Amino acid sequence: MPNDTNSKHPAPNQTPLALLLYLLLGIVFGIVLVKSEVLSWFRIQEMFRFESPRMYEIIASAVCVAAASVALIKWLHIPTITGEPIVIRPRTLGNGVRYLVGGSIFGVGWALTGACPGPLFALVGAGTTVMIAAIVSALAGTWAYGLARTAVPELMQRLSSEPAETESQG
Amino acid sequence: MTLFTSSPWPWYIAGPLIGLFVPALLVLGNAVFGVSSSLRHTCAAVLPNTSKYLDYDWKNRGLWNLLFVSGILIGGFLAVHWSAPHDIAISAATRADLVRLGIHDFSGLAPREIFQWSALFSVRGFVCVVVGGFLVGFGTAYAGGCTSGHAISGLANLQLPSLIAVIGFFAGGLLATFLLLPLLR
Numbered sequence: 001m002p003n004d005t006n007s008k009h010p011a012p013n014q015t016p017l018a019l020l021l022y023l024l025l026g027i028v029f030g031i032v033l034v035k036s037e038v039l040s041w042f043r044i045q046e047m048f049r050f051e052s053p054r055m056y057e058i059i060a061s062a063v064c065v066a067a068a069s070v071a072l073i074k075w076l077h078i079p080t081i082t083g084e085p086i087v088i089r090p091r092t093l094g095n096g097v098r099y100l101v102g103g104s105i106f107g108v109g110w111a112l113t114g115a116c117p118g119p120l121f122a123l124v125g126a127g128t129t130v131m132i133a134a135i136v137s138a139l140a141g142t143w144a145y146g147l148a149r150t151a152v153p154e155l156m157q158r159l160s161s162e163p164a165e166t167e168s169q170g
Numbered sequence: 171m172t173l174f175t176s177s178p179w180p181w182y183i184a185g186p187l188i189g190l191f192v193p194a195l196l197v198l199g200n201a202v203f204g205v206s207s208s209l210r211h212t213c214a215a216v217l218p219n220t221s222k223y224l225d226y227d228w229k230n231r232g233l234w235n236l237l238f239v240s241g242i243l244i245g246g247f248l249a250v251h252w253s254a255p256h257d258i259a260i261s262a263a264t265r266a267d268l269v270r271l272g273i274h275d276f277s278g279l280a281p282r283e284i285f286q287w288s289a290l291f292s293v294r295g296f297v298c299v300v301v302g303g304f305l306v307g308f309g310t311a312y313a314g315g316c317t318s319g320h321a322i323s324g325l326a327n328l329q330l331p332s333l334i335a336v337i338g339f340f341a342g343g344l345l346a347t348f349l350l351l352p353l354l355r
Binding site for chain 2: 082130
């Protein structure tokens with residue numbers, strides 16, 4: 001796979017048991033998105049208007065817990081449940097344009113829909129079915145990005161500053 | 171179970187819980203917490219070979235992610251059906267701001283005046299759902315991640331590119347909040 005998402009990163013564990021556990025983790029995450037209200041357009045508006053610390057407290061505490069966990073994993077060389085070493089590939093900075101411009105484009109979409117990708121799926125489950133249209137549109141956006149990179153490879157290469165071979169997405 | 175039935179969960183429960191998905195997915199099998207890659211994997215599955223970007227083995231790299239995302243949908247359903255419906259208790263200031271933007275229905279998770287099928291035919295509904303969705307898909311593909319991949323996973327791994335992306339998220343979000351939404355009222 002010359003154009004795989006990343007040849008250096010180990011393929012994720014995808015045994016049937018692991019796949020079942022990813023599904024279960026997803027269910028728990030969906031519940032957390034609803035019970036924390038971070039999937040609410042109202043909460044996102046409150047955040048962007050700086051009228052409540054709630055979203056910032058949630059994001060900051062999530063990052064702190066995740067960072068402490070990652071540090072612990074690296075420090076103690078904790079392996080996966082199947083005994084594989086855990087590898088977290090660093091991001092390639094390049095000229096940084098893709099992160100700032102791509103991030104800003106996503107930010108506009110985040111404020112308009114009031115939902116990032118996770119909440120879009122949770123909202124459909126929660127009954128806001130019109131978000132199916134937003135998901136289809138998001139798929140079109142991702143597809144269009146692939147087309148744009150093919151159509152104007154030199155421009156996108158310069159703006160992406162990262163060769164396709166090492167392209168990764170979180 | 172009072173924790174499960176009460177809404178919303180306080181930030182110091184919700185935030186750390188979200189953070190724990192990063193080590194949980196890593197320990198389960200070197201999976202990096204991030205949702206937007208599911209969009210890419212779905213495109214690669216449905217529209218393969220339409221671009222080099224989508225020409226890769228999505229099953230090998232992304233099946234786990236698609237199951238995780240399916241779980242999110244199920245979780246959203248379960249959480250709503252197991253708890254009593256309630257309004258999102260946003261601050262009075264936000265409520266006043268949104269009334270000024272022409273929003274009057276504060277029941278539910280998102281304003282029904284914008285987020286229902288029939289509203290797709292209004293300019294505001296179309297821009298918020300269809301245009302907004304497109305920008306979410308294009309922007310996350312371009313930036314290589316979304317809130318989970320950059321703001322949580324990336325920042326937790328102390329990645330400068332993710333910090334730049336998060337600054338972009340807020341630049342774009344503030345622009346849409348203070349310049350675009352007032353135009354759509």
